Amino acid sequence: MRGQNNSFKQRLQSYLPAISLLLIIPIWQLVCSLFEFPPYILPSPTMIFDAFVQVESARWVMHLWATLRVALFGFILSLCISIPLAMMMVSSKYLSKTLYPLLVVIQSTPVVAIAPLLITMFGSGEGPRLAITCLITFFPLVVSATTGMLSTPPELIDLSRSLRAARYKEIFYIRLPYALPHIFSGMKVAITLAIIGAVVAEFVAAEQGLGYFIQFSTSFFKVPQAFAALIFLAVVSLILFKTVYWVQKYFFAWTLNKEKS
Amino acid sequence: MKPYVSFNSVSHFYETDEGQQVEALRNVDFHIEKHQFVAVVGPSGCGKSTLLKLLTGLLRPAGGQVKIFGTPVTEPRDEIGIVFQQPTLLPWLNVLENVMFPIKHKRGRISSKEKEQALSLIKMVGLDDFSQRMPSELSGGMQQRVGIARALLLDPEILIMDEPFSALDALTREEMGFDLLRIWNQSPKTVLFITHSITEAVLLADKVLIMSPRPGRLSEEIFIDLPRPRSAETVKEKAFAEYSDRIRQQIYHPREFTVVSNESKVKQEVSNL
Ligand SMILES: Nc1ncnc2c1ncn2[C@@H]1O[C@H](COP(=O)(O)OP(=O)(O)O)[C@@H](O)[C@H]1O
Ligand SMILES: [Mg+2]
Secondary structure, three states: OHHHHHHHHHHHHHHHHHHHHHHHHHHHHHHHHHHOOOOOOOOOHHHHHHHHHHOOHHHHHHHHHHHHHHHHHHHHHHHHHHHHHHHHHHHOHHHHHHHHHHHHHHHHOOHHHHHHHHHHHHOOOHHHHHHHHHHHHHHHHHHHHHHHHHOOOHHHHHHHHHOOOOHHHHHHHHHHHHHHHHHHHHHHHHHHHHHHHHHHHHHHOOOOOHHHHHHHHHHOOOHHHHHHHHHHHHHHHHHHHHHHHHHHHHHOHHHHOOOOO | OOOOEEEEEEEEEEEOOOOOEEEEEEEEEEEEOOOOEEEEEOOOOOOHHHHHHHHHOOOOOOEEEEEEOOEEOOOOOOOEEEEOOOOOOOOOOOHHHHHHHHHHHHHOOOOHHHHHHHHHHHHHOOOHHHOOOOHHHOOHHHHHHHHHHHHHOOOOOEEEEEOOOOOOOHHHHHHHHHHHHHHHHHOOOEEEEEEOOHHHHHHHOOEEEEEEOOOEEEEEEEEOOOOOOOOOOHHHOHHHHHHHHHHHHHHHOOOOEEEEEEOOEEEEEEOOO
16 A cells, blocks of 8 residues: 555656646636737737747658757867867866866857857858857866866876776776766756757857747747747757666666665 | 794885875784784774775785785785775676786686686675676675685785775675685785774684774784684673774774884783773
8 A cells, every 4th residue: 555655656657747747838818818918928828839830840740950060069069179179188288278268268168159250250150150069068068077087096096007907998998987977967967058059059150959940930020939949949958868878877877876875 | 933924113104195194004013924804903094995905915015024924015915905994896797707807807718617616706705696697786795795705816925904894784794704704714814904893802802903093003003812713702701802802902092002112123012900
């Protein structure tokens, strides 16, 4: 009996976020019909849904793919740069002392403000948009990887050295895997930032993408359509976040264990 | 007979981040014979871990010499296995893979014979049913058993243990002590064992080194002449209590000792009762 009760409670808990999201919709609808806001102030959920359906699905797919492509490639590029960089910083004190201030400068510069500059400098192609996404996702990845690698228990490093193992083995087979739980936390932050980066780049210059579509819609006062694109974007961002979690859960399950030692 | 391990007037300094020198060890002198079990007791910060690191070759002494089989230690050597205070297993490897890790890490692969050996070590530490489990599924005591099996894999002549049981609860700790005695009987090793527990030291060791802090020095060497094999019965003997008392006395109320310089060697002698 108690077991059943527990599992019911657990089930309820896992559905609570979805329930709370679904509850918002009727309340929103009610508020809109009570106060009769004009649609360009606050469109009702039914209006947003209508606007969503009116846009052909091929168009949605095109805009979605344009944004997703930049976000994903930017994220992967950032991962490919930041992890080796973190490995280098961990293996050399001098390198970390040289690079760290540079990283902090990059992080303290608002990337959103660099976006127009980059685009005037390098044109409105996909390159600058990738660069912006890369810049915005870069810092959490480097920091999480470095922190993770430095949190490796010193005993394991002693063990590696007492075996006279090569230095690269210490980094690859001990420090890097040890950093994985941290790296996954960094990746969860970075993947949502990647969407932000891609959208910001589209605001500055683009001919397609969900960010571009939001700007395009609002400039024609098609606010319900902009809302539809915004919600679509939020859903995509959530799915990407969940994908990182699923990859972690299925391929690196141990990173989710709370360590006893 | 040549001593297996010898420390000759070993001293060591650390440099703090502010550039100050900390004297961690001063003129430490002792020997370990083959298959002798030596325990080191002393308050925190008196240089016990430093002593171990010097023997592993991870640190080089600032003064004096550390020798294994008569040759100075200049780098880490294969004859040494280390068990740490925390088990520090690799959380992404199962028990068997953790035990095999030193060989894999050193050479990149492992022979089937060595794998058999790893399995029999896992059996020896009493974990036969757990070889495929992940570290997070094990209790602290079981994790430390894996740590011991891992240290024994390369069949080291010398086993170094730095407070291996101090992270465990009292009951598990006692059980692990008896298990270590059993393992040591099965495959005798030369052991340097650091502990905070006086009774643990008396139960396990042939010789107890007592250290005092600031700077870390050896204040006394006590030979434990209790018969082996030792067991739960040993603890009840009168001699056991006497040894424990003597060590406790020396730690809390150290008698004055004089340092007599004798050419290059420095010997510490306890002044008359
Ligand atoms: N890496 C280090 N840098 C500076 N001081 C250290 C370092 N390691 C140990 N010490 C100092 O050396 C002394 C002995 O340390 P340690 O050998 O770890 O003692 P124990 O293991 O007996 O607790 C302590 O005072 C400690 O603060
Ligand atoms: Mg210590």
